[in-house]
Amino acid sequence: MTPLREKILITASHLFQTQGINSTGVDTIVAVAGTTKMTLYKYFTSKEKLILEVLDKGHQDFQTWLSNKLNSNTKKPSEKLQKLFEFIEEWVTSPDFHGMGFIKASAEFPSEESPVHQLSSEQSRQFRQYINSLALEANIQDAEGLALQLSLLFEGAAQAEQMKRGSGAMKYAKKAAKILIDGALAQG
Amino acid sequence: MTPLREKILITASHLFQTQGINSTGVDTIVAVAGTTKMTLYKYFTSKEKLILEVLDKGHQDFQTWLSNKLNSNTKKPSEKLQKLFEFIEEWVTSPDFHGMGFIKASAEFPSEESPVHQLSSEQSRQFRQYINSLALEANIQDAEGLALQLSLLFEGAAQAEQMKRGSGAMKYAKKAAKILIDGALAQG
């Protein structure tokens, strides 16, 4: 894609994460990105469209990064589950992490009719679905239940880490995940 | 307190939860509460002060409700821990639950310098501290670690329940909590 479009996306993403979505005006975005409103509205027909695309890109980046990490570092399905939180920790504690996009977006757009809220909800569901597929491959009985539990831990830890950096939340989330996964594996 | 002040607080709380804090204007609050801006600014010197008080009241209501429930239904410390998520589920799945205030507030006010963010962070810490005290009474070795894990589960589940009502997240959070608590109790 055109570099200017990309730059707007990246800038908006960064500002949304650090200042909040509703608190970030279009003027701020273009000023930081070093362009003008005209070009922004040429590539994105509205601020809402921009928000949706930022969310989409953020989620895709995370998902592909995570599955690449898992696929290139592990082979056994059960191993993937166990390494999952290892890599999630790596992602979440990286210095430029400022919260999972879909968690914050759903908080800023609580109305269920809002397209932003709907996308956030869908992304949360997709992530849970991904863990579910890992659990299924590992022959876990209640795969859906474990996937839900692990996603709760993840969302809680991401939330905590965003609320207070360096809280060490992920370290304990990892331990909790290990206990839950080992239990589910033992149970068949 | 004066009934009008109370009504403004309750109305604001409800609107903040359902529409979001930044998306709720002062005019909307007074219109729904059936009063005028003049009286609102008589009782609350600014919108930020109102937000802080809404957050404070919400957290206090939750904390006192929870500890009352625990103290009147259980006696043994270990029992309190085990019943904890039972009552939390009751709170979170109640029909007028729309998310934990401090979680959403910290998402809408991500900047750490924001007083709203600071209060949210403090409330999250207080809640974790409360679980910590329960764990300590139950003679759990790594009380702090368990408290953190349980609070992660709770925040994740509250988040999930707010994102999609009736998701059943709390049911599985409860199961996960039981596993973690039993493990920690067995370990001494």
Added chain:
DNA sequence: AGCAGGGTATACAGATTAGTATAATAAGGG
């Protein structure tokens, strides 16, 4: 040389925001 397209600069409209100033109204107590 000259044209076209992508980008800039800037000003603007229209709506909405937080917060204030002023005057009118209602009610209760001496």
Added chain:
DNA sequence: CCCTTATTATACTAATCTGTATACCCTGCT
């Protein structure tokens, strides 16, 4: 009946927001 206090009604300021309109500039292509 009058004084006080609380509340309302309404208009306003000043800032900010999204989105648009207009004119200009620059660069590459032919």
